């Protein structure tokens with residue numbers, strides 16, 4: 001079975017180059033490359049329509065968008081968050097001068113556990129930063145209830161959650177703000193990029209200023225700002241991507257379903273029903289259990305040896321990273337178990353049946369032969 005072309009955990013979904021060229025020609029002709037030009041307006045408009053969201057700010061990446069969202073609420077104190085995420089969730093908290101307080105994730109999924117959030121609230125708590133991990137919505141109803149009861153801001157890191165389904169209404173307008181990423185590895189990519197959606201008009205205005213050096217009108221600068229604008233090329237690409245993203249999402253769903261049926265009878269490979277039923281299939285996490293003949297790490301290595309490059313999202317836990325370990329204050333049993341057992345398999349719209357079958361066959365082969 002030793003082979004062949006590499007298979008990565010993800011590949012960016014892109015439009016045909018022919019569709020992009022006319023937009024590039026326009027950018028070349030007008031020399032309008034950044035600072036909110038025609039394509040910025042177009043992408044913003046189309047994205048608002050697609051997401052059915054009124055107040056939406058385009059950003060140069062998800063990390064700066066997250067950081068800016070925290071800054072916009074002018075918070076000082078502790079933010080309750082999850083150790084089971086990409087480090088960017090926590091770096092945004094530290095960059096905003098806030099202290100992360102980590103709590104465990106739910107036992108039957110990968111999102112923050114609302115009951116653990118309540119236990120961690122102190123007089124210094126000012127916000128909850130929850131992550132819709134792998135594009136599976138958090139328990140937003142419960143988190144909103146907690147935020148309202150304790151007077152906390154509720155911000156969602158929705159970096160993975162473009163197109164995620166939710167029986168809770170408009171997912172991105174829940175809580176006080178939601179942040180999406182348009183990185184190369186995300187469902188909709190503008191190469192780099194991100195956006196903040198909020199129901200608060202004043203916060204939206206602040207976010208628009210913040211990404212442009214804090215400039216209000218005519219170089220009036222009252223508040224802090226940075227440069228976090230999304231350039232015209234990314235906006236042009238994003239406006240095309242929005243016409244394709246439903247196809248991307250349904251292609252991902254088909255691939256996820258194929259994995260689910262292929263591993264139904266595989267000892268030791270477990271899929272999480274929440275991910276299959278409520279996620280946007282941005283990631284394909286499987287749990288490598290004790291009854292699989294290889295450990296998660298051995299499976300990861302064996303697949304890599306066959307040119308299949310999975311990812312151990314999220315290992316190590318953020319709280320095990322040197323910079324963040326000082327903020328560890330409790331045990332994270334469920335997060336630790338997920339971190340040690342989850343392997344994210346290749347999933348992206350261009351993953352063809354043959355290549356997916358290669359991944360499936362190897363995992364099943366190791367299950368039988370070891």
Ligand code: T4K
Pocket residue numbers: 008009010011012061062063064066085086088089131157159160181182183184185193194309311313
């Ligand atoms: N919050 C959460 C919960 C996040 O997961 C992230 C980012 C953020 C916030 C911050 O959003 P951004 O600031 O990024 O907008 C990746 C990404 O760099 C990162 O965006 C992402 N989360 C994180 C989960 O994963 P790596 O180190 O795994 O990426 P990399 O470069 O190894 O790419 C993985 C695979 O994707 C490669 O093996 C091949 C493929 N790939 C990647 C790139 C960049 C391509 O085919 N083409 C490409 O250009 O971190």
